[in-house]
Amino acid sequence: MATGTGTGASSAGLARATPGGSVERGAEPPFEEKLRLFNEVTQDLRFPDYLYGCYECGICVAVCPSARFYDFSPRRIAQAVAREDVELVYEQMNRDVWECSQCFSCLRCPRQNNPGGIVTIMREVAVKNGLHSAKEALEGYSRIIYKIMSTGTQVSPDMIRPDAFPDWGPTAKETADNLEVWRRAMPPETMHTTSSSWEVDDKTLTELYLIWHLTGVLDMIKTLDESLHMILVDVMEEKLEEAGYPLGG
């Protein structure tokens, strides 16, 4: 595999560094930076359970849905990390990992590797470090992060809109048009909602916000999307303070 091509993006003219020092399209970080990212992957506490060794039997590729549609191979993911190929892992973190379906069919690996799990960790590192690929892969995704982090439920009824789901046929429009009354026309008491999947107590939400704060998830969002981070902090801070949770730093 050729190295030094970064994301494979041809638009080198767009190269620039963001204030946080993260990498924008086309900018090729020095080897030491790639090594740092590589080490972050292999030092994750789950990593020892996710990669033992690989004897290239191809089982993971045979059962992989993404391998059928993309130039994606769970075997190459496992091999690249196992060989400590820092350049290739960086390249994969910038493209391949976003093609994985996270179905975990590859858990059939006879060596008990978990290539899908390695991808999860690689994605986390890509997001945490604001790699351009993460931003690109998650384009159009901010509203979903906002929804899950602020309401505690990920896909709300009001997200079904014909412009968002034109490929879902006339049902999407019909649902959107009748949303309010359709939601009332179902018997479970918790489900007469439109902006969240069910009614979530305020106290419950506050506890969720506390988790985002205490486990560093808000910091990840900041690296990924500053304006989303600002909105989320706005939503959360008031509730957390009301509940008397000291936020500290």
Next chain:
Amino acid sequence: MPIPINIPVKGPAAAPSRKGEFRRSPDDAPEDLRAMALELEAKGEWIVQRVPEPYVEVQTKYGKAKKIPLQHTWHHKSCGQCGHIPGYSTSIFWLHRKLGLEYNDPRDQTSCTAWNYYASATSNSAAQAAVAMRNFAAAYETGYFPQIHCATSYGHYKEVRSELIHHKELRDQVRDVLKKMGKPLVIPEEIVHYSEWVYAVRHEIAKRQVLDLRNITATVHPACHYYKLVSEDAIYDPDVYGGQRTAIVTGVAEALGAKVADYSTWFDCCGFGFRHILVQRDFTRSFAVQRKIEVMRDEANPDVTLTHDTGCVTTLDKSQFAAQAHKGVTAAIPVLSEAQFAALAMGAHPYRVCQLHWHSADYHPLLEKMGIDWRERWREFEDDLERLKKNPGAVMTWDDADAASVPPNPEHLAHGGR
């Protein structure tokens, strides 16, 4: 034109096989996470919430028993089900009510957030574990036992359990987070998926069945996150697929008298992809249609495909429209959860309870074949909608849903509806 495949779904085969019968041995099972959870409890690390009685013991992959509580369950709802295919959740609740099994539908519950995690990785193992353990603690505080509606939540929580058991530093970190909100660290004795409950009560459902389903052919899509993540925890039955595949859903369809037909891509995922279904649906649509729907149609020509997870129902149902429009294909395969299918079999209203109007793939021919007068049921439901429109703030109640509007079709009863 692919050749139809013919795998004996129900085993052991009628003629005794020269190979004999296969039986798994508990000795072959990997480490026992449930036992390890109890050991940690003995050391004072956390509380193990016990399965309340009465429970049904079902068999898992290596022949070990798993306790499935019948009632007093805390319903860990699914955001995708409640949000986009709400008849899924409603049917699960309705089945509990019809079987007289009490439950708790909590507001003190968040999503597992795993859909987002597998889609965007904008989280980490500590946050994911804390979200899981917050929900488990909330259930524990009510005294009700978690029944998890979504297979991704179920699979993810099993992963979280394994990570917490194996990594003390993670346990300590999550215990601290929960302590700040005044909650104890609690793990349920069993991680239970709703489909395991449906499987456990399948014969009770069959006893109350009002529709004859013997002329219905179903294909089954087992959900990846149900049996591929921590596979030893999934239900296997030596009498279904010879114990070589999970018996979930298939066991239910068979108990209801439907014919389960096999197809060659049963192991493939549905194409959901977590991220793909939201922002890269070309992959999702292609995979769902080419690797699942079209293969099912060519090899099994089912009346319905049944599955047991949020993502699978969504993907298989919603992906068919574009392909149909593109290729001019008109025949769809309706997609239902086995909970919806079972509820219909027990006489549930297709709109008030099963909320089929949220589904995209045409389900009307299926209802007709099942003996359900969907035009009349839709007319009733439209009346409900009119009434609700006139009364802002009014909602449909369980009593409304059960209003005697679904007289069993006498013709179907004549076929020996059980």
Next chain:
Amino acid sequence: MPGENILIIGGGPAGLEAARGVADLGYKAILVEKRDRLGGTPDSANYAALTHGMRDASEVMAEIVAAVSGNPLVDIRLNATVTESSGAAGDFRVTLQENGGPATVEAGAIIVATGFDHFDPGRATQAYGYYEYDDVITLTDAEAMLKEKKFVKPSNGQAPDRVCFIQCVGSRDRQLGNEYCSKVCCGIASKQAIEIRQLLPQCKVFIFYIDMRMYGYWENEIYWPAQEKYKVQYIRGVISEIVKKGDRLMIRGEDTTMNRPMEVAMDIVILSVGMEPSKGTKEIARILGLAQNKYGFIDPAHGSLDTVSTSVEGVFVAGAAAGPKDLDDTMGMAGAAAMKAAALVRRKSKAPSPLSSPPVGERVG
């Protein structure tokens, strides 16, 4: 003298060769076999030809059996199993369950030769449908057909056009807890592939493998001829799934050399099942208190320099009871076990050797 008897448990190649060795050294062997005939797995599993050398299995086994049958120093107990044991090196008392009821034998040393079982493909990590499809068979099923010189699809009795082997079924698999290589399956699959090509020259034969492990002369005697003379196709990549399509089997996998997924039709799929300790091996280890490794095979106490002594003094092991073994290893171990057992009883009995030459030097023990 009972203390000079040597009890040998298992009447397969290892037990038979050990019995012959013990008798040749002038000691009495008591050979216990649970089946009603000698010959062990090569006989019970209908082996056709043995690797390496490709000699007819029945012929070879008949030779080995003949070497002990009628030998006055070999007391053969068929239909007998060991149920209990007491005593120590030089003075074991072992209870047998025989047709007529329990019996007690006394022995100064014991040689365990209880062998292996073939892996049950129902437990395979991949979806091979062994119990679902008639035409998915194992190496042993194939061997039985090859012995009859009639290789056909079990489902309809017709000759196959395409046959494949899947290697490492039940071996080299952490999910199953069988991390070890079973050593012989690569050679046996290649041998069978040649035999199939000899019987059915029109039939294409494929072997799907991770690594081909063809030690020593297996390379030139089997692997190269299979590729060069018999045009057996070796494809790197293991099959993940078998489904039936019409009356053929469709297999899925990745060709990892060519980097491409495969979905191809086969008439017969042969699963190259590996070795696991036999039930008898696990049971005898329990009765005699022998250390076993994590897989249940009996652990040699001193590693490579002494492959036959176990954790219990006076108890020795030979053949596949101690881990996957080919026939060459098995026969070598059986000889070594006979020699060490004889030396032990000789020391323990403090009696002059029944052999003519006197012992040399200080005796130990």
